[in-house]
Amino acid sequence: MSMNSIITVKQSHPYYPSRLLDLPDAPQEIYCLGNLEALKIPSLGIVGSRQASKEGMTTASYFANAVVDRGLLVISGLAEGIDSAAHLGALQARPLLSTIAVCGTSLDQCYPSKNQPLFKAIAQQSLLISEYPPGSVTKPYFFRQRNRLIAALSLGILVVEAAVRSGSMTTAKYANDLGREVFAIPNSIHQPQSMGCHQLIKEGAKLVGRPEDIFEELRFFEK
Template identity: 45%
Template sequence: MQSIRDKLIYLHRCRGITRRIIRKILFHDPKLHQLYLLSSSQISQLYKLPIKNAALFYKDLHNNYLTEQIKYDREIYSIITIVDEDYPPVLKTIKDPPIVLYGAGNRSLLSHVPSLSVIGTRDPSNEAMTKIKYLTNPLLDKNWLIVSGMAKGIDSYAHIHALKNEGNTIAVLGGGFEHIYPKQNTALFKQIVEKGLVLSEYPPDIPPKKHHFPERNRIISGLSFGTLVIEATEKSGTLITVDQALDQGREVYAAPGSLMVPQTKGCHRMIQDGAKLTMDPDDILEDWKSIGRNLFYV
């Protein structure tokens, strides 16, 4: 008999449904037993699904073609579900927590504290790496974990710097492990797998799509005590992660810079809007001592 976690992994790959629908199913049928007794029209009616979606879901649910693929993926990657004991408790508290996560690398990093997400523009200035080194070196020395999205620019810089300093890092991807994006980060992906952890909400064979990246941002901020923005333009996609962090009750830090550099304008706007002006790593360390230890990780 399949366990609930096995059924969840299978449901997560079925077409025609979303995470919201899976949560509805779990609410109505916590043991995921009655679901298999329903017709497609009953599924459509009970879960307010268009009949076309319900038919597609029903077909996948009763066709075991996904089983072999899941079995193959399990041999290569970790699969973490929301019902597992080592599912990160900090993710359970966010809106729309991931139901299934795929991991490559050191799974124990999911329970590592403290952690900070370091993010920013894909087109950084010449000062960006200097800022990262200055603001994160004392954190890495104190065994902080760096979380980012392995995108071009600041994200990559953050991972590379953590690895070079023998620090811990987690990369959260916007696609499956068989479709590394950007391709130029394939070597970085392998390094993080070897020395850190790579996570994805998407099965390994799923290529990245535009809407995946804003989705994965909630996981980056959700895994972290706070989010540090190194550089961002005024209309940067980085601001999506900042919004997610604020919505999750996380701390938001912004590094200042020259008024003449467009990559700093987003940070300055964030500071005007209430992000913490971060001129020194102690700005983050003091918050951790006063806020994080007592309230964030209990």
């Protein structure tokens, strides 16, 4: 990967997302690979379990497709499972400027490595971002830190499947603390990946059964 293709976007840069400034620890700069115009499109975060069910993967792709069809952009974290399904669903709906992947590594590497084709597709057709400069040695806490960027950049967060103790729940907490909408999809009580969503709904997240439930909250984007 060409290091020259990675763009540094400082807080003074016209494309630096103002929504990141809602964070008390907003990054002084972010690193971008792809089309910066994606940063100007209002977005919804879609997150969930790495050990997603087949139904969860289908649901994530379906909602991502519907969100992009309404003119928004899908943000997720490039992880296996729900994240990957959300990115793919967005790309299928609109190949160009449809999704942003917020990476928990620097952009001169891809994690997980099996997502290299997806990484390349997003770089070519939309945008990848990271707060870590090229050459950074990845630390486990980078992924938790990444989650706050997903929350800050988004109008709201949709949790498709999540265990009670998971990165997706952390993302939802960041979103709630930032005053973003939090949406959750209920599922079987016998499925561990549903328990986090059920917990969020008990705590006040908006129960979602169809894409229109999201658009009713984000009325500005209704057709």
